[in-house]
Amino acid sequence: MTGSKLSAPYGSSLPWAEPAWYTGRPSAYYKDSHRKLRDAVRKWCDENIAQHTEDWLNAGAVDPAIYSKCAEAGLLVPIAFGKSIPPQWSSSYPIIGNIPPAEWDGFHDFVLWDELIRSGGLASLFIGLVVGAPPLLKYGSPSLQRKIFPEILSGEKRICLAVTEPDAGSDVRNITTSAVKTPDGTHYVVNGEKKWITNGMFSDYFMTAVRTGPPNSGAGGISMLLIPRSSPGVLKTRKIDVIAGPLSATTYVTFEDVVVPVEYLIGQEGQGFKQTMVNFNHERLWIAFQAIRGCRVAMQDAFSWALKREAFDKTLIEQPVVRNKFGNMGRMVESLQAWTEQIIYELEVLGDEEGARLLGGTTALLKVESGMVCKYVAEECLKIMGGLGLTKTGQGARIESFYRAVPSFVVPGGSEDVLLDLGVREALKIHRAAEKAKAKL
Numbered sequence: 417m418t419g420s421k422l423s424a425p426y427g428s429s430l431p432w433a434e435p436a437w438y439t440g441r442p443s444a445y446y447k448d449s450h451r452k453l454r455d456a457v458r459k460w461c462d463e464n465i466a467q468h469t470e471d472w473l474n475a476g477a478v479d480p481a482i483y484s485k486c487a488e489a490g491l492l493v494p495i496a497f498g499k500s501i502p503p504q505w506s507s508s509y510p511i512i513g514n515i516p517p518a519e520w521d522g523f524h525d526f527v528l529w530d531e532l533i534r535s536g537g538l539a540s541l542f543i544g545l546v547v548g549a550p551p552l553l554k555y556g557s558p559s560l561q562r563k564i565f566p567e568i569l570s571g572e573k574r575i576c577l578a579v580t581e582p583d584a585g586s587d588v589r590n591i592t593t594s595a596v597k598t599p600d601g602t603h604y605v606v607n608g609e610k611k612w613i614t615n616g617m618f619s620d621y622f623m624t625a626v627r628t629g630p631p632n633s634g635a636g637g638i639s640m641l642l643i644p645r646s647s648p649g650v651l652k653t654r655k656i657d658v659i660a661g662p663l664s665a666t667t668y669v670t671f672e673d674v675v676v677p678v679e680y681l682i683g684q685e686g687q688g689f690k691q692t693m694v695n696f697n698h699e700r701l702w703i704a705f706q707a708i709r710g711c712r713v714a715m716q717d718a719f720s721w722a723l724k725r726e727a728f729d730k731t732l733i734e735q736p737v738v739r740n741k742f743g744n745m746g747r748m749v750e751s752l753q754a755w756t757e758q759i760i761y762e763l764e765v766l767g768d769e770e771g772a773r774l775l776g777g778t779t780a781l782l783k784v785e786s787g788m789v790c791k792y793v794a795e796e797c798l799k800i801m802g803g804l805g806l807t808k809t810g811q812g813a814r815i816e817s818f819y820r821a822v823p824s825f826v827v828p829g830g831s832e833d834v835l836l837d838l839g840v841r842e843a844l845k846i847h848r849a850a851e852k853a854k855a856k857l
């Protein structure tokens with residue numbers, strides 16, 4: 417990790433509209449390839465996405481043609497793999513900004529998402545890929561990887577993650593969707609329902625938590641199975657309307673006697689609960705990425721407005737109460753950014769296993785903090801905009817939309833109350849392990 421020199425300011429100079437390192441200030445974390453990536457993603461999104469977002473919102477869906485454009489632009493490989501790009505999947509597909517795969521790190525992941533979120537609606541298209549692809553990479557058999565990755569990395573097919581059920585959300589251990597082996601042992605027959613599955617409407621593969629053990633087998637009876645939409649049996653999807661809007665295609669999925677070859681099992685039977693929990697760590701960090709840029713966009717629009725809107729013979733920014741709001745938002749967003757960067761750095765240094773052990777609870781708390789900062793920023797920006805903050809078009813539109821998106825940072829990926837508790841339990845576990853180690857000395 418090399419320190420960076422002062423660099424040319426980039427993007428908006430409005431306070432907090434961009435991360436500090438964009439404004440030219442030094443950072444220990446970002447080097448030339450991060451700047452190159454930032455420039456490439458922003459340029460591509462400005463040229464290819466910005467003009468479509470409103471049409472997509474009106475149509476209730478992202479134009480499907482955009483997906484192959486994203487593949488050609490080199491977005492899918494880094495989105496699927498997150499903080500490091502495996503060499504076996506890096507040579508056949510482009511990477512945006514031509515970043516050498518060996519150089520790709522957690523900060524590239526952050527920069528990529530920071531810019532994608534800024535672009536508006538596009539990011540919602542990839543949520544399934546972000547959470548659905550990692551179990552295949554970490555635990556899928558080489559032959560399954562060789563079949564599926566070329567399809568999803570080329571943009572030909574799409575994937576999502578299906579864990580939650582109508583009766584089991586936070587308590588993943590209680591899922592009931594069953595996968596029963598056929599008598600000849602060659603297939604699973606899947607029956608059950610999944611709810612709130614992001615991108616499910618347009619996915620070809622469902623990375624699904626199923627019960628392969630008996631009904632009351634708890635966490636140890638859960639496995640992860642990749643279910644192709646084209647499987648024999650009945651796999652039905654129907655859209656669920658959620659507060660944040662239609663673009664992420666939230667879905668109710670029903671499996672009725674869906675027949676899946678045993679080769680589509682991810683890793684071993686009984687490992688599905690652990691695989692789901694490990695998957696959550698990157699998901700929670702990535703929710704922080706989205707939250708930070710969501711706040712910055714809202715603050716940028718609110719600041720522009722506060723500089724020109726006059727009330728009681730002064731611009732809003734000349735009113736101390738309004739400056740107080742920006743001061744509070746600024747300190748919260750910068751703290752969130754700094755904490756996020758610290759965790760990314762630690763994950764770079766620690767291996768996957770140690771990272772999960774030492775940072776699972778911290779990442780859960782980071783996700784909680786992200787939701788809390790978003791709630792504050794959305795509410796304050798909305799108030800600064802006045803009536804415009806409640807209006808779906810015009811200068812307050814991005815703030816109105818962010819305000820509605822805030823619950824998506826609070827509940828999915830682990831609900832706030834559950835994660836607060838998890839954060840403390842994980843901290844205690846580390847404390848007890850440290851005491852035990854000390855006692856052995």
Ligand SMILES: Cc1cc2nc3c(=O)[nH]c(=O)nc-3n(C[C@H](O)[C@H](O)[C@H](O)COP(=O)(O)OP(=O)(O)OC[C@H]3O[C@@H](n4cnc5c(N)ncnc54)[C@H](O)[C@@H]3O)c2cc1C
Nearest residue numbers: 577578579580584585586612613614828829830831833834
């Ligand atoms: C827009 C959206 C997108 C989603 N995308 C996906 C997806 O792609 N794939 C997927 O599998 N799932 C997805 N989900 C599901 C999401 O992960 C769950 O909604 C979430 O885990 C909460 O589960 P639940 O809704 O069943 O709430 P419950 O588990 O019923 O919890 C309700 C509330 O009870 C409280 N609570 C429950 N247990 C505890 C506890 N132990 N300690 C303290 N408080 C507790 C909390 O306040 C919690 O918010 C999505 C959900 C939404 C809304």
